[in-house]
Amino acid sequence: MNPTSEDELSDILRAASVPVVVRGGGTRMIGKPGPGEVLSTAGLSGVTLYEPGALTLVARAGTPLLEVEDALAKEGQRLPFEPVDMRALLGREGVPSVGGMVAANASGPRRVQAGACRDSLIGVRFVDGAGTVIKNGGRVMKNVTGYDLVKLMAGSWGTLGVLSECSFKLLPVPEAEATLLSAEMTPEAAVEVMSRALGTPFEVNGAARSIDGRVALRIEGFAEQIRYRRAALMEALGGEWELLERDASRELWREIRDVTAFAGREGDVWRVSVRPSDAPALVARADCPVQMDWGGGLLWLLCEEGRDLRGDLGALNGHATLIRGAEATRARLPAFQPEPAPVAAIAAGLRRQFDPRGVLNAGMMG
Amino acid sequence: MEMPQPNPAILAKRERVMTRLASVVAKDALITDEAERRAYECDALTAYRCLPMAVVLPASTQEVADIMRICHEEGVPVVPRGAGTSLAGGSLPSEDAVILGVARLREVLEVSYADRYIRVQSGITNLAVTGAVEHDGFFYAPDPSSQLACAIAGNIAMNSGGAHCLKYGVTTNNLLGVTLVQMDGSVIELGGAHLDAAGYDLLGVICGSEGQLGIVTEATLRILPKPEGARPVLMAFDSNEVAGACVSDIIKAGVLPVAIEFMDRPCIRACEDFAHAGYPDCEALLIVEVEGSDAEIDEQLGLITQIARRHNPIELRESQSEEESKKIWLGRKSAFGAMGSINDYMCLDGTIPVSSLPFVLRRIGEMSKEFGLDVANVFHAGDGNMHPLILFDANKPGDLERCEAFGAEILKLCVEAGGCLTGEHGVGIEKRDLMSVQFTPEDLEAQMRVKDVFDPKWLLNPAKVFPLNASAARRAA
Numbered sequence: 001m002n003p004t005s006e007d008e009l010s011d012i013l014r015a016a017s018v019p020v021v022v023r024g025g026g027t028r029m030i031g032k033p034g035p036g037e038v039l040s041t042a043g044l045s046g047v048t049l050y051e052p053g054a055l056t057l058v059a060r061a062g063t064p065l066l067e068v069e070d071a072l073a074k075e076g077q078r079l080p081f082e083p084v085d086m087r088a089l090l091g092r093e094g095v096p097s098v099g100g101m102v103a104a105n106a107s108g109p110r111r112v113q114a115g116a117c118r119d120s121l122i123g124v125r126f127v128d129g130a131g132t133v134i135k136n137g138g139r140v141m142k143n144v145t146g147y148d149l150v151k152l153m154a155g156s157w158g159t160l161g162v163l164s165e166c167s168f169k170l171l172p173v174p175e176a177e178a179t180l181l182s183a184e185m186t187p188e189a190a191v192e193v194m195s196r197a198l199g200t201p202f203e204v205n206g207a208a209r210s211i212d213g214r215v216a217l218r219i220e221g222f223a224e225q226i227r228y229r230r231a232a233l234m235e236a237l238g239g240e241w242e243l244l245e246r247d248a249s250r251e252l253w254r255e256i257r258d259v260t261a262f263a264g265r266e267g268d269v270w271r272v273s274v275r276p277s278d279a280p281a282l283v284a285r286a287d288c289p290v291q292m293d294w295g296g297g298l299l300w301l302l303c304e305e306g307r308d309l310r311g312d313l314g315a316l317n318g319h320a321t322l323i324r325g326a327e328a329t330r331a332r333l334p335a336f337q338p339e340p341a342p343v344a345a346i347a348a349g350l351r352r353q354f355d356p357r358g359v360l361n362a363g364m365m366g
Numbered sequence: 367m368e369m370p371q372p373n374p375a376i377l378a379k380r381e382r383v384m385t386r387l388a389s390v391v392a393k394d395a396l397i398t399d400e401a402e403r404r405a406y407e408c409d410a411l412t413a414y415r416c417l418p419m420a421v422v423l424p425a426s427t428q429e430v431a432d433i434m435r436i437c438h439e440e441g442v443p444v445v446p447r448g449a450g451t452s453l454a455g456g457s458l459p460s461e462d463a464v465i466l467g468v469a470r471l472r473e474v475l476e477v478s479y480a481d482r483y484i485r486v487q488s489g490i491t492n493l494a495v496t497g498a499v500e501h502d503g504f505f506y507a508p509d510p511s512s513q514l515a516c517a518i519a520g521n522i523a524m525n526s527g528g529a530h531c532l533k534y535g536v537t538t539n540n541l542l543g544v545t546l547v548q549m550d551g552s553v554i555e556l557g558g559a560h561l562d563a564a565g566y567d568l569l570g571v572i573c574g575s576e577g578q579l580g581i582v583t584e585a586t587l588r589i590l591p592k593p594e595g596a597r598p599v600l601m602a603f604d605s606n607e608v609a610g611a612c613v614s615d616i617i618k619a620g621v622l623p624v625a626i627e628f629m630d631r632p633c634i635r636a637c638e639d640f641a642h643a644g645y646p647d648c649e650a651l652l653i654v655e656v657e658g659s660d661a662e663i664d665e666q667l668g669l670i671t672q673i674a675r676r677h678n679p680i681e682l683r684e685s686q687s688e689e690e691s692k693k694i695w696l697g698r699k700s701a702f703g704a705m706g707s708i709n710d711y712m713c714l715d716g717t718i719p720v721s722s723l724p725f726v727l728r729r730i731g732e733m734s735k736e737f738g739l740d741v742a743n744v745f746h747a748g749d750g751n752m753h754p755l756i757l758f759d760a761n762k763p764g765d766l767e768r769c770e771a772f773g774a775e776i777l778k779l780c781v782e783a784g785g786c787l788t789g790e791h792g793v794g795i796e797k798r799d800l801m802s803v804q805f806t807p808e809d810l811e812a813q814m815r816v817k818d819v820f821d822p823k824w825l826l827n828p829a830k831v832f833p834l835n836a837s838a839a840r841r842a843a
Binding site: 115 | 480481482524525527531535536538548552555556558559562566567569573574575591592593594613614617619620621658659661665717719720746749751785787788789790791792793797801804805806808811812813815816817818819820831
């Protein structure tokens with residue numbers, strides 16, 4: 001099924017009597033494959049509004065992300081949240097779409113300073129499981145009119161509605177960037193230094209520890225500003241730092257963003273969101289290759305197939321998601337962290353309201 | 367403004383409900399005396415008042431849960447109240463409702479600089495949150511102008527903004543977790559100290575839900591390192607169009623100021639008469655503030671003034687000292703006080719796309735003549751959040767009604783221009799009946815379906831946000 005308009009999308013869902021699998025570019029698929037025919041949003045494509053002077057862009061859900069990024073680059077702007085491209089990690093082909101990115105609330109290293117996808121998303125149009133067209137939010141960045149269903153749709157993985165259009169708040173691309181790179185550090189030392197860096201006024205917007213233990217800190221801004229800030233940051237932190245600029249810096253952060261270190265390597269990949277100061281103990285307990293991002297608040301872990309890492313980590317102030325799992329792992333373990341009963345009841349209640357017949361990505365989020 | 371009739375069945379069992387409530391809170395925490403209840407009959411939207419059945423001021427999450435459970439069992443509506451600074455009537459009571467105020471929940475529970483968060487009870491004021499961390503070089507970013515008085519609970523309920531949200535976002539972008547008491551008395555935790563909450567973004571739904579989905583008793587907030595410094599530049603132009611174009615050019619140039627404030631002639635004049643800030647005589651005035659070290663500020667302000675010069679400003683005044691910075695901000699910060707000193711006024715809060723600024727200002731000027739009421743405009747230009755102040759005389763019969771009609775027309779204009787009814791104050795009762803201008807019945811139904819999940823009996827702040835006729839069947843059920 002490949003609707004080319006919101007009306008067609010609505011007709012399809014109104015008539016749907018059995019579950020459908022909602023698909024944008026098909027590049028971020030996680031969890032157990034659900035039942036049903038594929039409903040693609042690829043036919044709902046195109047940027048419908050772009051106002052550089054207002055820092056806003058509106059695009060149909062099936063628009064290739066690359067098309068949006070190209071349009072923005074021409075005006076020296078970008079999506080602030082640096083969305084992760086999962087293709088290499090998941091070993092998938094395809095074209096990442098705007099709607100898929102939003103449905104997954106896909107963010108990258110800059111999330112630590114500029115917020116997640118949900119923080120830049122200012123409006124949505126979507127069709128719920130009964131075929132009703134609903135809009136929420138709009139195209140202005142300050143809007144508290146009614147409930148914020150925009151946030152609800154971000155990260156709902158197509159289980160509450162099929163997105164047809166998304167609006168974003170943008171940011172200018174800074175003139176320059178620089179990355180400070182350390183020698184190998186223990187997880188404890190890495191989190192300590194990343195916390196100190198993120199606590200300086202120099203607006204560090206990337207703080208990661210790669211799988212080989214080196215800590216990378218990124219700053220962006222005007223050229224003069226970056227010269228000042230990198231010196232001030234080095235002085236504040238002490239120790240030895242290698243300096244990466246321009247393409248070298250960009251390439252490093254692309255690798256961190258896309259977790260390329262685990263691409264093509266055997267094993268299951270977990271993504272764990274925690275308080276940074278809890279990270280070193282969890283890394284020790286996991287005892288497997290790890291990439292830390294968000295100053296230690298985001299852990300990407302590669303462990304042997306079939307291992308219940310979530311169980312091994314125990315009670316967590318945070319949550320663990322199975323991003324890439326062998327068939328056996330996925331059959332046994334849910335992709336998303338099971339929620340406490342009263343919260344799960346709210347989630348189920350929302351699904352009943354927005355998808356009363358259970359036709360949208362059935363079973364994906366519980 | 368129409369409010370639903372109180373339910374006589376609830377009024378009839380007032381005594382029993384009071385007895386039950388008295389059994390779960392301290393003696394002085396339940397206010398039933400009429401004179402004392404009077405203090406809670408309105409919030410900052412003072413034109414509308416109603417005496418609540420009782421006021422209860424719990425001292426713990428457990429007490430909030432007990433109160434909610436009792437009200438749920440008795441079918442009594444609950445109206446949550448932070449500090450009562452809502453400009454939209456968000457905490458206006460009804461005669462058959464209990465006001466649940468969080469004023470006694472004011473503790474700082476935990477601060478972590480390593481993980482950059484603070485956990486507080488929700489009755490703490492916005493400014494006290496920054497106060498708890500500023501000596502260590504941190505701050506809490508959202509800064510509504512009522513920040514000295516307003517409570518975090520209300521900030522979360524209304525998703526409050528402030529002058530600096532162009533750079534730092536609004537409450538929802540700085541909220542990491544909450545303890546939420548649901549209408550049936552159950553207590554849940556959403557989010558935590560980690561950056562992205564699990565599952566559906568319920569935290570995002572709670573924020574800005576105007577106290578209709580649950581009562582937040584504790585909140586985990588993101589704190590940020592304070593910038594090294596900040597400095598404003600003042601620019602005067604001879605037309606709103608030119609000032610608007612200048613804002614757009616600054617944004618396009620890749621500078622991200624922390625604030626861009628815009629004032630039009632009536633507002634400039636009133637502020638000048640009131641605060642003597644030394645503003646130039648002009649049609650439109652911009653205050654643009656940037657942050658960083660001295661050298662960084664110089665570089666950014668250099669770029670900004672270069673752009674401004676292309677628009678032939680009447681005056682460009684770059685602050686050279688702390689004192690000059692204060693003076694530049696003085697007029698803007700006293701705008702509301704200045705208006706209040708000469709008139710009664712109604713403050714609107716619509717948002718428009720920045721590109722529509724000149725058109726919307728021109729239309730407001732025309733409408734001002736049609737309605738025979740003056741308007742002064744002051745707003746956050748970087749994000750398009752307008753605050754037109756309509757001046758009227760409350761003692762003059764018919765003036766308030768004329769003012770409300772004019773306000774409604776301005777908000778409709780904001781929606782037509784591609785914007786929205788409210789950027790940071792919330793809907794409350796004030797804009798409730800305009801919601802159908804911005805939303806289709808299906809859009810509103812989708813939002814009400816969310817309330818059905820959290821509060822199936824529609825007891826929590828029920829007559830707010832949605833047009834009364836749209837929510838009538840649910841409230842009656």
